[in-house]
Structures are given as structure tokens and as C-alpha cells.
Amino acid sequence: xxxNKLSAREVVAAGVGKHGDGGGLWLRVRANGSRAWLFRYxxxxxxxxxxxxPLDSVPLADARKRAQEARRMLAKGKxxxxxxxxxxxxxxxxxxxxxxxxxxxxxxxxPKHRQQWRNTLKxxxxxxxxxxxxDEITTSDLLRVLDPIWKEKTETASxxxxxxxxxxxxxAAKGQRSGENPARWRGHLDxxxxxxxxxxxxxxxxxxxxxxxxxxxxxxxxxxxxxARALEFAIxxxxxxxxxxxxxWDEIDLDASTWTIPAERMKSQKEHRVPxxxxxxxxxxxxxKFGKSENVFPSPRSGKxxxxxxxxxxxxxxxxxxxxxxxxxxFRDWCAESTSYPNHVAExxxxxxxxxxxxxxxxxxxxxxxxSKLMEAWSTYxxxxxxxxxxxxxxxxxR
Numbered sequence: 001x002x003x004n005k006l007s008a009r010e011v012v013a014a015g016v017g018k019h020g021d022g023g024g025l026w027l028r029v030r031a032n033g034s035r036a037w038l039f040r041y042x043x044x045x046x047x048x049x050x051x052x053x054p055l056d057s058v059p060l061a062d063a064r065k066r067a068q069e070a071r072r073m074l075a076k077g078k079x080x081x082x083x084x085x086x087x088x089x090x091x092x093x094x095x096x097x098x099x100x101x102x103x104x105x106x107x108x109x110x111p112k113h114r115q116q117w118r119n120t121l122k123x124x125x126x127x128x129x130x131x132x133x134x135d136e137i138t139t140s141d142l143l144r145v146l147d148p149i150w151k152e153k154t155e156t157a158s159x160x161x162x163x164x165x166x167x168x169x170x171x172a173a174k175g176q177r178s179g180e181n182p183a184r185w186r187g188h189l190d191x192x193x194x195x196x197x198x199x200x201x202x203x204x205x206x207x208x209x210x211x212x213x214x215x216x217x218x219x220x221x222x223x224x225x226x227x228a229r230a231l232e233f234a235i236x237x238x239x240x241x242x243x244x245x246x247x248x249w250d251e252i253d254l255d256a257s258t259w260t261i262p263a264e265r266m267k268s269q270k271e272h273r274v275p276x277x278x279x280x281x282x283x284x285x286x287x288x289k290f291g292k293s294e295n296v297f298p299s300p301r302s303g304k305x306x307x308x309x310x311x312x313x314x315x316x317x318x319x320x321x322x323x324x325x326x327x328x329x330x331f332r333d334w335c336a337e338s339t340s341y342p343n344h345v346a347e348x349x350x351x352x353x354x355x356x357x358x359x360x361x362x363x364x365x366x367x368x369x370x371x372s373k374l375m376e377a378w379s380t381y382x383x384x385x386x387x388x389x390x391x392x393x394x395x396x397x398x399r
Contacts, residue, residue, distance in 0.1 A: 025067035034140035037063040094130035135177040158196040207326025210334040227310040230297035238331040241324040247296040275372035277379035
């Protein structure tokens with residue numbers, strides 16, 4: 001049996017296909033350029049192939065050593081694939097991804113975020129690298145996962161890359177793999193893939209111009225149903241759809257005109273106090289009660305929280321090309337273009353994080369009193385269609 005047929009130069013220059021080194025050792029070259037070692041053998045009348053690792057991490061000399069060890073196993077009546085699986089400590093990527101999600105999902109407040117983690121890994125990574133041990137995943141493997149969707153589904157692909165990177169980082173921390181993370185972007189994949197910012201078009205949430213919001217609110221008030229009231233409440237409070245749909249009565253203090261959203265429901269993971277204006281208080285007091293439901297805006301059918309699509313359906317039925325989230329943009333534009341309120345008051349009203357760390361360290365309050373005046377002015381504006389374009393100065397709001 002002749003072995004060691006290939007030279008180092010032939011290994012690098014070999015074309016697509018399988019190239020034998022002898023003694024069961026083969027180099028497999030795929031059309032995408034990836035190169036990996038295989039040990040081919042027959043056991044119980046069945047031809048089997050054991051992966052020995054990719055060329056970029058297993059050079060020719062090491063591959064020959066691994067093939068020699070496999071031949072020794074065969075001589076002892078052992079199956080190299082079975083033995084290797086028994087000895088291997090590293091989990092497959094599928095196992096590592098599941099472990100990562102189990103370890104972190106309690107900190108992910110958004111159910112949609114948790115589901116997206118599972119869905120993207122299952123749909124795009126699992127078919128290609130799900131079965132691969134984490135200590136054998138290479139840059140070539142990552143490109144096989146990302147290349148097909150990088151241009152067509154750029155945002156999804158970019159998030160997928162980041163999730164794979166986090167999974168492999170956790171594996172490295174647990175000693176299940178070593179070396180550089182093949183999914184890292186800076187100084188690695190950024191030289192192989194186009195920057196996402198150059199490919200994708202930034203898609204903002206569809207929104208009505210702030211000048212058209214009052215007329216829309218008046219029209220909305222004529223719509224029947226709990227979903228319409230939830231949408232009106234979301235607009236008047238400039239809050240997110242999920243924060244409104246999942247609101248419960250225990251969070252609302254009508255006497256103090258305050259709605260306190262717990263940290264676990266906030267994107268910032270911080271409790272947020274929302275000042276309730278006179279129109280929002282009137283809206284809440286007029287809401288119909290559905291049995292013993294604790295939800296402020298329960299589904300009439302189930303008594304549970306409204307579905308994720310309920311508010312969007314109201315807009316669709318009204319023929320309005322906008323999203324619930326888009327009204328937050330309208331509120332922000334109104335603050336900037338039609339009022340004299342400082343930027344940081346508007347940002348805090350939207351529960352946006354303060355980007356400047358120094359500023360954040362000094363501003364520890366929530367500006368509740370100032371935000372109360374701002375939200376009262378916003379509600380008044382929304383209820384008065386003819387008020388579009390009227391500037392609301394700070395001194396007016398303080399009266």
C-alpha cells in the first residue's frame with residue numbers, strides 16, 4: 001500500500017474533487033474552494049468516510065498522523081468514526097447553539113428576539129454547520145452559511161453572523177475550541193464580505209408626517225374596538241406597541257396620572273414612568289371591562305393581551321400607510337420642529353438611552369415633571385387638527 005503520494009504543493013494546487021494520499025487519506029476540494037481531509041475505509045462491507053479536519057487548520061503532516069491513528073484503530077477492530085465521537089469533547093454547533101440560548105434567553109425580554117435567535121440559526125446555520133463540532137468550524141464554513149444570503153437578506157445575514165460569533169465565543173470560553181473566532185467581523189470577515197451598510201437600504205418604520213397626526217387621531221377616535229383604543233393610547237403616550245398591548249392595570253395609577261412600565265418589558269431594560277395626560281386618563285376611564293382580565297387592552301375573545309398584529313390591522317383597515325412605531329417618529333419630529341422642548345426631554349419621553357456616558361452619569365433623574373408638560377402638549381396637539389404648525393414654547397407648557 002503506497003502512502004504519502006501528495007506533495008504540499010499539490011495539496012494547495014489541487015482542483016475540485018477528491019485526491020488520494022494513500023492509506024485511506026483523501027483531500028476533498030469543493031467548488032467554493034474549501035479543502036478538507038477525509039479518511040476513507042470499509043467496515044462490515046460498508047464504505048465510510050471520517051472527517052479529519054479542514055486544510056487551513058490541519059496541514060498535510062497532521063492529516064497523515066490522524067490517518068495513521070485511524071488505521072491503527074481499524075487494525076484493532078475499532079471503527080474510527082465511533083471512536084472519534086466517543087473521544088471528542090467539543091459539541092456540535094447545533095448543541096452549542098442550544099446551550100447558548102438556554103444560558104441567555106432569560107435575559108432577552110422580547111419574545112420575538114428569542115424566537116429570531118432560534119429561527120435564524122435553524123434556517124441558515126443548522127443545515128450547513130449544525131452537525132459540525134465547534135472546534136472544526138472554519139472561515140470557509142462561515143462563508144458557506146453567509147454567502148447565499150449576504151446580498152439578498154443582508155440584515156438577517158448580519159445578525160446571523162453576530163449570533164454565530166457569540167455561540168463560538170462561548171465555546172472558546174468553555175474550552176471547547178481554540179484560536180480566532182471564524183465568525184468575527186473586524187479584521188477578518190470584513191475583508192471577505194461587503195459591509196452591510198453598503199448593501200442594505202435603511203428601512204424606516206412607515207410614519208405619517210407629524211402635521212397629519214391630529215386629523216388621523218380624530219378619525220381614529222371614531223373607530224370602535226379595543227385595538228383602536230390601544231393604538232390611540234400608544235400614539236398619545238408615544239410608547240411602543242408591545243408596551244401598550246401587555247400593559248396591566250397594576251402598572252397604572254390614575255390618581256397619580258402615571259403608568260409605570262417594568263424593566264423586563266422595556267427595550268432599555270430599565271423601568272420607565274410614563275406621565276398620563278388628561279386625554280389618556282379619560283381614555284382609560286372609559287375603557288370597557290372584559291371579565292376579570294388584568295390587561296388594560298385585552299382581546300375581547302380571550303381576555304388575554306392583544307396580538308402583535310392587532311394595532312397594525314387597525315391602521316390597515318383605515319387605509320393608512322403607517323406603523324404604530326412610526327407615530328413615535330412623528331412625535332419626535334413634532335418635538336423638534338414645533339416645540340421648544342430640549343432634545344434630552346424628548347429623548348427621555350421616548351425612553352431612549354443617553355448615548356453620552358458622561359451625560360448619562362450626571363442625569364440620573366427621569367425629568368418626569370418636564371415630560372408631563374410635554375405629553376400634555378402632545379395630547380392637546382393630537383386632539384386639535386387645526387393646531388398643526390403651532391409652536392409650543394417651554395413657557396407655555398409650564399403654565
